[in-house]
Amino acid sequence: MNRFILLILxxxxxxxxxPDDGETSAGGPPPAPPYQMRAALPAGDRLAVQSDGxxxxxxxxxxxxxxxxxxxxxxxxQQMMAGQxxxxxxxxxxxxxxxxxxxxxxxxxxxxxxxLSRTEVTDTELKAIAAYLSKAKS
Amino acid sequence: MKLTLPPRVSPAQFDAALKxxxxxxxxxxxxxxxxxxxxxxxxxAPGPETEWPAAAAISPNSTAEIQAIxxxxxxxxxxxxxxxxxxxxxxxxxxxRMPGSIVLDLSRMMKVHxxxxxxxxxxxxxxxxxxxxxxxxxxxxxxxxxxVPGNAWGSVLGNALDHGMGYTPYGQHARNLCGxxxxxxxxxxxxxxxxxxxxxxxxxxxxxxxxxDWTQMFTQSNMGVVTRAGLWLQPAPESSLQLTxxxxxxxxxGWVVDTITPLKTAGVIEQNVFIPSWLGKIxxxxxxxxxxxxxGAIPEWRVQELLKEHKLGYWQVQIxxxxxxxxxxxxxxxxxxxxxxxxxxxxxxxxxxxxxxxNQYDATMGVPSAVALQMGDWVGxxxxxxxxxxxxxxxxxxxxxxxxxxxxIIADHDVDFYASFTIGGRYATNINMLMxxxxxxxxxxxxxxxxxxxxxxxxxxxxxxxRTHIGWMDKVSETYNFNDGIQQRLNQTVKDAxxxxxxxxxxxxxxxxxxxxxxxxxxxxx
Numbered sequence: 082m083n084r085f086i087l088l089i090l091x092x093x094x095x096x097x098x099x100p101d102d103g104e105t106s107a108g109g110p111p112p113a114p115p116y117q118m119r120a121a122l123p124a125g126d127r128l129a130v131q132s133d134g135x136x137x138x139x140x141x142x143x144x145x146x147x148x149x150x151x152x153x154x155x156x157x158x159q160q161m162m163a164g165q166x167x168x169x170x171x172x173x174x175x176x177x178x179x180x181x182x183x184x185x186x187x188x189x190x191x192x193x194x195x196x197l198s199r200t201e202v203t204d205t206e207l208k209a210i211a212a213y214l215s216k217a218k219s
Numbered sequence: 220m221k222l223t224l225p226p227r228v229s230p231a232q233f234d235a236a237l238k239x240x241x242x243x244x245x246x247x248x249x250x251x252x253x254x255x256x257x258x259x260x261x262x263x264a265p266g267p268e269t270e271w272p273a274a275a276a277i278s279p280n281s282t283a284e285i286q287a288i289x290x291x292x293x294x295x296x297x298x299x300x301x302x303x304x305x306x307x308x309x310x311x312x313x314x315x316r317m318p319g320s321i322v323l324d325l326s327r328m329m330k331v332h333x334x335x336x337x338x339x340x341x342x343x344x345x346x347x348x349x350x351x352x353x354x355x356x357x358x359x360x361x362x363x364x365x366x367v368p369g370n371a372w373g374s375v376l377g378n379a380l381d382h383g384m385g386y387t388p389y390g391q392h393a394r395n396l397c398g399x400x401x402x403x404x405x406x407x408x409x410x411x412x413x414x415x416x417x418x419x420x421x422x423x424x425x426x427x428x429x430x431x432d433w434t435q436m437f438t439q440s441n442m443g444v445v446t447r448a449g450l451w452l453q454p455a456p457e458s459s460l461q462l463t464x465x466x467x468x469x470x471x472x473g474w475v476v477d478t479i480t481p482l483k484t485a486g487v488i489e490q491n492v493f494i495p496s497w498l499g500k501i502x503x504x505x506x507x508x509x510x511x512x513x514x515g516a517i518p519e520w521r522v523q524e525l526l527k528e529h530k531l532g533y534w535q536v537q538i539x540x541x542x543x544x545x546x547x548x549x550x551x552x553x554x555x556x557x558x559x560x561x562x563x564x565x566x567x568x569x570x571x572x573x574x575x576x577x578n579q580y581d582a583t584m585g586v587p588s589a590v591a592l593q594m595g596d597w598v599g600x601x602x603x604x605x606x607x608x609x610x611x612x613x614x615x616x617x618x619x620x621x622x623x624x625x626x627x628i629i630a631d632h633d634v635d636f637y638a639s640f641t642i643g644g645r646y647a648t649n650i651n652m653l654m655x656x657x658x659x660x661x662x663x664x665x666x667x668x669x670x671x672x673x674x675x676x677x678x679x680x681x682x683x684x685x686r687t688h689i690g691w692m693d694k695v696s697e698t699y700n701f702n703d704g705i706q707q708r709l710n711q712t713v714k715d716a717x718x719x720x721x722x723x724x725x726x727x728x729x730x731x732x733x734x735x736x737x738x739x740x741x742x743x744x745x
Contacts, residue, residue: 116579116586118354122329128247144350144372144589149579151589155596158505188254190262193595193602195312198258198305199250200278200324 117150119143131205134213138173141202141210145194146172155193172214180211187211220256223272225297225319226735233274236295240277240321243287248327251275259305259322261314261689263595263603265655265663265670271314271689273300276322282400282408282446288323289444290406292722298735299323300724301444303345303377308370308592309606309652310381311689316726317738323444326374332447333423336361340397340423340451345376349587362455364585366390371587376448380438382686384641384648386583387453388541390491391643393438395451398422401443404718408446411437423449439686440710441724441732442717456541457573459584460551462566464558465532466494472534472622472640473615474561479536479642480613482557487550490539490583491643497522497531498637499652502594504529507635515633539583544572600656605666607651607673610685613642621649621682628676632669648685674698689726696729711736 120139123131131137138146145152148171157170168174184207190196202210224233241249250258251274259276260268274297279285292299300320305313313322328344329351335341341363343352349371356363366385368378379392389395398412409415411434414422426432437443466475475494482488501510510525511517517525526533538554540547555566571577571584580588595602607625611617618640629636629651637652653670655662670691674684678698687695699706710730714721721732731738 113579115576116353118357119350127327128245144348144587145592149590151592154590155593188258192600193592195262195308196258198276198313198324199255200248200276200326203247 114148117143117147119147127203128205131203131209134209134211134216137202137206138210138213141197141206142172152194175214178214180208180215183207183211183214220253220260220269220272222251222253222256223269223274223319225274225321226317226738228295228297228319232295233297236291236297237275239291239295240288243284243291244277244279248278248280249275250278250324259313259324261312263308263312263605264314264657265603265605265667265688265690268314270318271311271316272318273313273315273322274319276313276324278324278327280327282402285323285325285402285444285446286406286408289402289404289722292321293404293406293720296720296722296734297321298722298725299444300727301325303374303380304348304372306370306373307377307381308372309604309688310686314689316689316692316724317735320725325444325446328446330447331355334359334361334363335423336363338424339363339454340449342398342423342447342449343375344447345374345445347375348373349375349378353585353587356452363452364389364455365452365587366392366395367582367585367587368392369582370589370591371582372589372592375450376445379448379450380445382439384491384643385585386491386493386641387539387585388489388491389451389453390641393435396434396438396448397424397426397451398449399434399437399445400447401437401445403443404720404723409433409443436713439728441714441727441730444723453541453585455573458544458547459539459541459571460544460547461537461539461569461571461583462551462554463569464536464538464562464566465530465564466534466536466562467532469496469533469622470619471561473619475534475536476613476618476640476642476647477615478557478561479538480645482554483613483642483644487553488538489541491641492536492538493583493639493641494534494536495639496637497526497533497535498635499639500531500535501525501529502597502637503590506599507597508599516630516635537583544570594652594654598654598656600658602654603657604652604654605670605688606686607653607670608648608684608686609677609682610646610648611682613645613647617682618647618649620680621677624676624680625649625651625673628669628672632665632672634666634669692726692729 120136122140123133123136153170157167160169187197237249256273259273298320300315301323302313304326325345328346330344333342349367352375366387366389368383368385379396383392384390398414400410402408412428412432413419413425415428437445479492540550577584579586611621639650640647653666655666674694683698684695696707714730714732718732721734725732725735
């Protein structure tokens with residue numbers, strides 16, 4: 082792997098039991114962000130039409146896809162390998178996602194991401210999340 | 220995944236059962252498409268996911284709904300496999316032990332009934348994740364800390380009920396359970412501990428009852444569906460101090476354990492001390508091919524190179540103290556003095572006080588993270604892992620014996636060695652993380668063969684696992700062999716008495732109800 086990318090990742094994980102290996106000192110990447118609070122799950126019937134894709138994304142996907150999350154860390158590496166800036170590791174910074182793609186990955190999983198059941202993310206919740214993540218393109 | 224029906228249930232009976240379940244939870248919460256069955260399969264399955272197929276899933280939202288579901292299951296003989304959030308990764312995820320079981324997914328039950336800051340406990344439902352509880356505590360500004368496992372994506376109760384471990388003074392999670400509410404296989408509700416008395420305010424603070432207390436009977440078992448529980452939480456400390464020691468050599472684990480255990484049993488060290496081997500540090504830094512690009516175990520010379528390149532010891536020991544700063548410093552001095560007898564290098568010391576930032580990856584400070592799942596990326600492809608998890612007395616004799624034995628079996632199978640010991644007091648759990656690319660059948664076959672060899676070799680030496688993947692529950696259960704396996708015979712006697720139709724989680728922990736005893740050994744791992 083590209084040494085620069087390794088360095089960024091080592092920085093992102095600094096403090097999670099990984100000792101400083103000397104590569105992340107002065108001039109290196111910033112320390113990992115603090116815990117990112119998720120939005121509350123919108124109240125009401127989870128099977129009914131949903132409108133708040135942003136809150137749903139935060140609550141249903143945020144355990145992995147907010148700053149410093151497992152999904153964000155892996156996507157940061159993937160995006161940087163593709164020549165993109167590290168910020169593109171956050172799904173909310175992406176401009177190339179389509180609603181159908183989001184739905185497919187959530188239901189079928191992808192690499193380290195397990196599939197999510199229709200209890201974990203209902204179809205109506207997923208529709209709102211997919212619309213939110215793809216809004217820049219629609 | 221195509222439908223696998225429960226044993227002896229016809230398609231028409233199955234459809235009728237699903238309709239009955241839908242009348243309880245609503246059609247939208249009965250999940251029975253091929254895609255739904257996929258979603259409840261073992262995403263890390265060592266082999267095809269169809270080996271442990273669910274027939275469907277049902278998601279209730281209350282204890283009353285669960286009671287109704289259990290009664291329907293008895294009527295239609297459709298066995299249920301209860302999961303709290305279905306994130307038992309490495310041990311089967313949400314997949315049932317017996318093919319054709321219906322997953323009873325409790326993840327909609329997300330209520331925090333009580334957060335008691337005065338006495339330090341919460342009362343929660345099974346769907347409450349570590350993230351949910353952490354955020355609830357933060358929003359309430361409650362001076363309480365959780366104990367979290369390495370991967371905290373799952374359920375707080377699910378982890379405790381499956382004997383999960385954390386890395387704080389409250390790290391033996393099953394022992395934090397205090398007062399359960401359980402739906403029995405008959406559909407009746409019972410409450411353990413002082414909950415057996417109506418409105419007793421001590422339900423979640425006194426860990427026993429009058430007469431026998433049944434709380435632990437509902438852990439790693441199939442005797443009931445836990446619908447809520449009290450769980451003790453640690454008072455938030457005013458300060459914390461951590462010492463980090465890099466331990467250079469593999470065999471040093473002997474003196475490390477003999478140093479830590481007496482300090483732990485004497486109360487100088489309060490937390491569960493987690494000691495991972497070097498690969499635990501590398502595995503989050505990239506993919507295996509970045510460090511070694513050939514099949515087979517990373518050779519010892521390359522291991523030594525990697526340790527030098529990354530300035531790592533073979534093991535790393537982090538010991539954290541919680542509470543009064545003066546006391547923490549005094550305790551740290553005792554530990555430093557004890558380590559100094561074996562190790563010249565001084566530890567790194569990190570002091571934390573209330574108000575200071577907390578690293579989001581620090582499980583020893585009760586912060587939940589799913590970042591451990593990044594190891595799925597290590598092997599590349601569709602990475603999976605299983606944990607081989609024996610427990611041994613926490614002395615150098617037992618630890619070094621276990622290390623040598625499992626090291627040899629793992630080396631004989633040409634697999635990377637990635638282990639940790641967690642010292643919980645008088646015992647240590649030894650988690651051997653076995654990683655594989657699910658798209659490489661020969662690699663998966665080798666891991667399965669090795670898993671069998673590890674169980675056998677460990678049992679022959681007199682030790683057993685405290686937790687295992689669904690496919691190996693029978694094999695591990697058989698190693699608990701005192702007096703012709705009387706523990707399992709007792710379990711099955713109790714099971715048959717409580718659950719004559721065998722509708723709750725047949726095969727869990729090797730406990731087969733008589734109705735499905737013929738299914739033991741026929742399904743799952745060969």
